[in-house]
Amino acid sequence: MFLRWLPFIVVILVVQWYAFQAVKTAINNKLLLGIYSLVVILTLGNFFWQFFGFNRTDGWTHAIAYAIGFFVALASLQLIMFSFLFTEDIIRLLRATISFFSNEKGFNLSGRRKFISQLAVGLGVIPFASLLYGMYRGRYNYKVLNYTLEYEDLPEHFDGFKITQISDLHCGSFDNFEKVAYGVDLINEQKGDIILFTGDMVNSVASEADPWVKVFSKIEAPFGKFSILGNHDYGDYSEWESPAAKEKNLQDLFKIHQDMGFDLLLNESRKVEKDGQKITLVGVENWGAGRFKKAGDLNKSVAQVEKNDFKILLSHDPSHWEAEVLPHSYPFHLTLSGHTHGFQFGIEIPGWLKWSPIKWRYKQWAGIYESGNQKLNVNRGFGYLAYPGRVGIWPEITVITLKKKNLLI
Secondary structure: OHHHHHHHHHHHHHHHHHHHHHHHHHHOOHHHHHHHHHHHHHHHHHHHHHHHOOOHHHOOOHHHHHHHHHHHHHHHHHHHHHHHHHHHHHHHHHHHHHHHHOOOOOOOOOOOOHHHHHHHHHHHHHHHHHHHHHHHOHHHOOEEEEEEEEEOOOOHHHOOOEEEEEOOOOHHHOOOHHHHHHHHHHHHHOOOOEEEEOOOOOOOOHHHHHHHHHHHOOOOOOOOEEEOOOHHHHOOOOOOOOHHHHHHHHHHHHHHHHHHOOEEOOOEEEEEEEOOEEEEEEEOOOEOOOOOOEOOOHHHHOOOOOOOOOEEEEOOOOHHHHHHHOOOOOOOOEEEEOOOHHHHEOEEEOOOEEEOHHHHOOOOOOEEEEEOOEEEEEOOOOOOOOOOOOEOOOOEEEEEEEEEOOOOO
């Protein structure tokens, strides 16, 4: 295992050397330099201790999450310092080479410019502080996002029907009952007609959700609560003593959905009736592009559905939308997804800017997307995974109001 980590360790050591040089040159204070060195030793030591001792049969622990969080925060500071000083070294080396071959005298390759180091440290503190804030406050900084979507063929009795969508609970990451309970109260305050949960109840194993059953069972809606599975729900990211043990874990998760009051849709559909009119909920198991699990069977899901029904599809991974949903012979009026978390990091300024590194992996990664008469909403997630925080991309409760579009004759 150590040899597999060796290239990563070498990179870490090189970055540490440059970062130490930057801090040493910038602050020139032995006490502060000692404090910085102690923070680095503790952060890196804890990170490697957690990962070299990580046992996948234990599932994802809070200790591992915090080890990742503090490591990522420190790395953001150090990589900026490294980039400045490494670039400075390249420029100095080029100038020294030119000076040598042109027989110029007086060029000194030694010594660092204090201004460059101070600039590097100053800029590096910004993401470092932001990531620490994201761990302290951002992960439970729930936001309610409201959308109104119009459809010509929406049954008229569903005009004004309110959908509350949540996604990606990742119960194994939660560590604050009071904050999560506040999020649940916020869900109920939206007074949605129906609650739709789009997958990833846990990180690795079903037992992660056990402490949270009572909390999430308090979510209420007059037309019911429905759910699907996400890629993390199948137990594929843990090691099992036997296939039977893995299957039992999945059955335990099914029961947890039931105990929370969710009607779990496993490649199947449900009718929702209001005043004699109906819309159809369709729920597929996880289907994700690339290496992700492809248990979703869209054709099986619509076996009891009419083509002209007004359909709301629950599909965890938004890559499913362009890959199979849009090309399907049945039109799906609204698809609800999650999965991306918006990378838990980015910049959003309503009406002006929406950016996250996740855009390089997913074309549809947060918010509403449209293709013809079909729409997709990608929820940014209620919980968090790996890095125990959020910066700029806050945990989301989506409220979608369906409206009947009036045609002018």
